[in-house]
Amino acid sequence: MKKVIHIYKLLLPYLWDGKQAKIATLSTLLLIGLDIMATTYFPYIWKNLISTSIQTKPTTWFLEHTILLFVIWLFVKNAFNLREISFFPVTNQAIKKIRLKTLLKVHTVNLRNLEKYNVQEIISATSRISQSIRGFMRVSFISIFPSTAKIISLSIALFTADKLCLGIIGTSYTGLLAASFCLKYYTRAKYKAWHLTDNVTTAMGQNLYNTATIRFNPKEYNLKIKKLFDLEANAWQLHNILFYLLYLIQDCIFYLGAGIVFCLLMLDYSRGIIGLDKVVLVYGLISAMRNPLVEITRNLTRFFGGIIDINKTLDILNLPSENKPLQLTNFTSQPIQLQQISFNYTTSRNLLEDINLTITPGDKIGIFGPSGSGKSTLCQIIAGLIEPDSGSVMYSNLPITQINPISLGKVLRYIPQIQHMQELAEEEHKYGINLKKQAFSGGEYQRHLLQEALQSNPQIIILDETINALDEPSAKQILTEILYNVPTVVMVSHSHALLRNMKRIFELKDGHLVEIISNP
Structure with a gap:
């Protein structure tokens, strides 16, 4: 948790860092609000279309609502892409400044404090951090937050639609909690996999730099690096298995609850207790509910994966800078x-x-x-x-x-x-x-x-x-x-x-x- 707080302290200032970042952040928040409203309202348009008699409304009413339905559908399907485009100035600014900050920090840290890092590790950290920051900020600010808000909004809509839907709401949160509990095993697996990847990168660099020596006895050297490759491959295999198990566990719990509740609703419909419009509304809300649930799980894996990737850079940034306050006043040669x-x-x-x-x-x-x-x-x-x-x-x-x-x-x-x-x-170039x-x-x-x-x-x-x-x-x-x-x-x-x-x-x-x- 401390590392998460440190990362937020590092990244949050960039949401409001200059005019361009402020506009991008506000635009993204507006798009998030519209997305939540559209996702929640979408099933109700279906309900209105089905429950309205063709004798009571003119053809233009049905046409207008159908067009509105597809406009909202188009917006919901592309809301994430619009948020991405809107948020690019913030992420790009953060990546540029943090990478530069890391590089400058290295030159102010005591050399003995840097001994636990090798140059390739620092290069790897500063190279990967561009994707990690982009993923972390995307996940934190334009994925998890709107997905959570959608789940709350859809939960309220399901509850007001029918009290039986409490079962769907309960299993939704249970599945999410189960996936969240399994995240610690996934995070450990990813940490180990990335650690081995860094070791492989270092070993490959040494292997290539020493090609003049290795070519006389390649079998022995290649056997050592092959063992590293095997360890890395096994680590990533475990990571991938755990990654898909998260979704499997969550979906099993969600669809079990949703299936039971929907069967009960269909029984009520077959007995004439509820109308088709309510069945369509609940089905639409259930379908809308699953997407943000999966999004949260997917983005939590990216979130914790991003923490792992940023950790090394964060460690470097947290190293104490040398305090060398004295200034020379005489610039002639002294003993x-x-x-x-x-x-x-x-x-x-x-x-x-x-x-x-x-x-x-x-x-x-x-x-x-x-x-x-x-x-x-x-x-x-x-x-x-x-x-x-x-x-x-x-x-x-x-x-x-x-x-x-x-x-x-x-x-x-x-x-x-x-x-x-x-x-x-x-070199000067016609494009820059x-x-x-x-x-x-x-x-x-x-x-x-x-x-x-x-x-x-x-x-x-x-x-x-x-x-x-x-x-x-x-x-x-x-x-x-x-x-x-x-x-x-x-x-x-x-x-x-x-x-x-x-x-x-x-x-x-x-x-x-x-x-x-x-x-x-």
């Missing part, structure tokens, strides 16, 4: 001082232990060490991206983890190693903007990032194995350009040829940083 830095991701031995380092303006520092020794972690600590477990990192006499990233970004740039990237290049994908190899994208970084004229640049993806001549050329244009450089690399260009060279091993070369 970075690391004092007794220790850090670890687990409770076992420290990844970094008691590290002391002063990076003075003009330093050209190279760092190397075995894989997994903590080189990237050290770079992130120097850049203020993560906070050490103990010790301090100071820049311009300020704790670097408390300096606003935008302010710090005016003097410092951090560029990690990235294997592959696709950038969207905007055409977005074209440009695929970068690892080396091409690193070069692209470096060029962007150099354009901002940073005082300090941290290269976390950034130019390793380049061929040696290109790497040397770019490093020469960086060393010439950027006063202070910290570079992590496995290449001894590149490290020889640095004034100070450190080895990171067993958690300790040891200076092995110092060239003045």
